Amino acid sequence: MTKTALFLAALLLASSVSAQTVKLQTSEGDIRIELDAEKAPKTVANFLQYVKAGHYNGTIFHRVIENFMIQGGGFDAKLNQRPTKAPIPLESRNGLDNVRGSIAMARTADPNSATSQFFINTVDNAFLDAANARDGHGYAVFGRVIEGMEVVDKIRVAPTTASGMHQNLPVTPITINKALVEPVKK
DSSP, X not given: OOHHHHHHHHHHHHHHSOOXXXXXXXXXXXXXXXXXXXXXXXXXXXXXXXXXTTTTTTEEEEEEETTTEEEEEXXXXXXXXXXXOOOBOOOOOSSOOOOTTEXXXXXXXXXXXXXXXXXXXXXXXXXXXXXXXXXXXXXXXXXXXXXXXXXXXXXXXXXXXXXXXXXXXXXXXXXXXXXXXXXXXX
């Protein structure tokens, strides 16, 4: 087989395999997310570990800013923080941008501090991309919403309040009832 034939066979095989998806069953409806393991392998593997362990079940969206993003994955409805695994290295220079509907990892000022918390961009947030970020690092996008942006839009306009260290906390908790890894479709 020639190199060209091998390349075409590999390309055909790659195009027949669908990306991994995760369904977030929330109190406001379902959100389906397509993960990009090719461009963000460590981030996707980390996220899938948390999903498979049931970590996200019963957590809330604890930070909701209408024209920015919705953030979740770290706290339950009583604002108890869930224990996490070790932080992962930042994969923000992977070619994926913080555009409306993309999902990225939340982190602290330390670029390599992401654990379980994630956010879904409700608008294009180019200033969060590594190339534009004030800190030079940005935030690692690892997938995108493929169904349920109407649910994201419903969450983004939820009334919010401040409670302790939490700013922009929805007045009525918005819960991730269950996060499920969906079977890969071929």
